[in-house]
Amino acid sequence: xxxxxxxxxxxxxxxxxxxxxxxxxxxxxxxxxxxxxxxxxxxxxxxxxxxxxxxxxxxxxxxxxxxxxxxxxxxxxxxxxxxxxxxxxxxxxxxxxxxxxxxxxxxxxxxxxxxxxxxxxxxxxxxxxxxxxxxxxxxxxxxxxxxxxxxxxxxxxxxxxxxxxxxxxxxxxxxxxxxxxxxxxxxxxxxxxxxxxxxxxxxxxxxxxxxxxxxxxxxxxxxxxxxxxxxxxxxxxxxxxxxxxxxxxxxxxxxxxxxxxxxxxxxxxxxxxxxxxxxxxxxxxxxxxxxxxxxxxxxxxxxxxxxxxxxxxxxxxxxxxxxxxxxxxxxxxxxxxx
Numbered sequence: 001x002x003x004x005x006x007x008x009x010x011x012x013x014x015x016x017x018x019x020x021x022x023x024x025x026x027x028x029x030x031x032x033x034x035x036x037x038x039x040x041x042x043x044x045x046x047x048x049x050x051x052x053x054x055x056x057x058x059x060x061x062x063x064x065x066x067x068x069x070x071x072x073x074x075x076x077x078x079x080x081x082x083x084x085x086x087x088x089x090x091x092x093x094x095x096x097x098x099x100x101x102x103x104x105x106x107x108x109x110x111x112x113x114x115x116x117x118x119x120x121x122x123x124x125x126x127x128x129x130x131x132x133x134x135x136x137x138x139x140x141x142x143x144x145x146x147x148x149x150x151x152x153x154x155x156x157x158x159x160x161x162x163x164x165x166x167x168x169x170x171x172x173x174x175x176x177x178x179x180x181x182x183x184x185x186x187x188x189x190x191x192x193x194x195x196x197x198x199x200x201x202x203x204x205x206x207x208x209x210x211x212x213x214x215x216x217x218x219x220x221x222x223x224x225x226x227x228x229x230x231x232x233x234x235x236x237x238x239x240x241x242x243x244x245x246x247x248x249x250x251x252x253x254x255x256x257x258x259x260x261x262x263x264x265x266x267x268x269x270x271x272x273x274x275x276x277x278x279x280x281x282x283x284x285x286x287x288x289x290x291x292x293x294x295x296x297x298x299x300x301x302x303x304x305x306x307x308x309x310x311x312x313x314x315x316x317x318x319x320x321x322x323x324x325x326x327x328x329x330x331x332x333x334x335x336x337x338x
Contacts, residue, residue: 006047015043067125070310071118073103075131079254080282081299082130085150088303094313098125104318107137109134119145126310128303133192146313150306153194153323160313162305162323167197169262169295169328170203173277174249176293176330178211180338182247182275186219186238188255190226200251200279202325223255231258239266239274246274253278253285256292276335290334298326 012022017037019223035269070093074082093100103118105111117123126146133141139310141147154160177185187204198258201222208215218241229244231250235258238245250256251274256278270276270290278285281296309322 010047011040011043015039024269025309027072034198044137065124068098069101069124069316070098071101071115071124071127071296071303073102073107073115073127073129073131075104075106077102077104081252081280081297083282084299085130085303085306088305089150089307090303092304092307092311095331098307098308098311100307105230107131107133112137112140116140116144117218118272125239125314128306128310130190145312146317148306148310148313150302155195158321160309160323161163162302162303162309162324162326163195164297164328166199169279170200170249170251170261171207172328173279173295173330174204174207176332177247177249177275177277177336180247180275180336183213184216184245185212185213185247185249186216186217186221186249186251188221188231188250188259189223190236190251190255191224192222197251204249207285216245225254226254228254228258231255232262233261234260236265239268244268244274250276250278253280253282253292255293256294257284257288260288260290260292271334271336271338275338277330281331286333287329288335293333293336294331296329296331302324 008022012018016038018042021036054184054320068087072086072089074086076082086100090100101122101124103115109114119127124145127140128148128150129140131151132152133149133154135154135157138147138157138159142159147159149159149161149163153159153163174185185208187201189201192198194199194226206316207213219238221238223230223234231254239262248256248259250259255277259276260270263274263276268274276292278292278294280299281294285292285294305324305326312319
């Protein structure tokens with residue numbers, strides 16, 4: 001008589017665990033406690049279950065795996081804004097004996113499942129999130145690990161974060177343009193699902209109304225990504241008209257550099273006829289000709305402090321969540337010095 005084949009589900013039923021737990025034991029993923037491990041092995045032996053992979057050594061009783069990895073979740077690696085933040089986070093992690101892993105991509109349903117799987121399988125100690133999150137996604141992440149938000153954050157939640165005041169920083173830059181006699185100010189913004197884009201747009205609209213400046217819908221450009229080519233196309237449409245703004249405030253230096261490029265193509269003198277202000281103070285802002293006046297974010301400090309906040313909570317999970325806003329600085333350069 002042919003011997004009945006024993007399945008994983010049979011082992012799971014005998015051990016009183018899930019199929020996934022049996023699979024983790026069989027495939028050398030030592031993320032189960034010692035008691036569960038023994039239950040699975042005993043059930044395998046009792047049923048005569050045959051498996052091709054050697055079992056991993058049984059976890060020492062009461063001993064947790066070393067968790068020295070911090071996951072840094074970036075929206076993309078193509079935006080140079082994140083480079084210095086990453087360096088700051090790495091410096092802090094190294095100081096306290098942790099290692100940084102970088103994860104990119106959207107946290108949609110599939111992305112969230114993969115991220116949570118990585119947190120569990122790779123023994124991640126905690127995560128620093130720089131991408132935009134819905135409250136539902138934030139709650140799911142907080143349920144499986146320690147979370148600190150950096151730059152982006154969900155308002156109204158007691159989750160630690162370090163960021164800047166995008167609203168006041170934007171108003172300060174616009175006030176500077178107004179002090180230079182520029183009243184026709186266009187605005188180029190990034191993806192509206194990001195907190196920074198929402199806050200900067202609100203600051204722009206409030207500033208226009210408060211100072212009784214012209215409201216022009218065609219001077220407000222809303223882009224779906226921080227992309228130079230996309231910005232060039234949009235700015236080309238803006239600057240090809242007869243009725244031009246006298247200044248452009250861009251929520252990214254990438255956008256501001258696109259304005260400089262298109263203005264030069266149309267022979268619009270910057271800053272004499274068109275002043276340009278960017279945001280972030282990335283390398284391109286000083287490399288352009290003319291160089292770009294920009295709102296400088298303390299990028300390395302943002303990354304360093306975010307990592308410090310996370311390690312603080314890893315050391316003492318009961319510590320009160322800190323929510324910190326760092327100062328920005330308007331760096332004056334050639335694009336506004338007429």
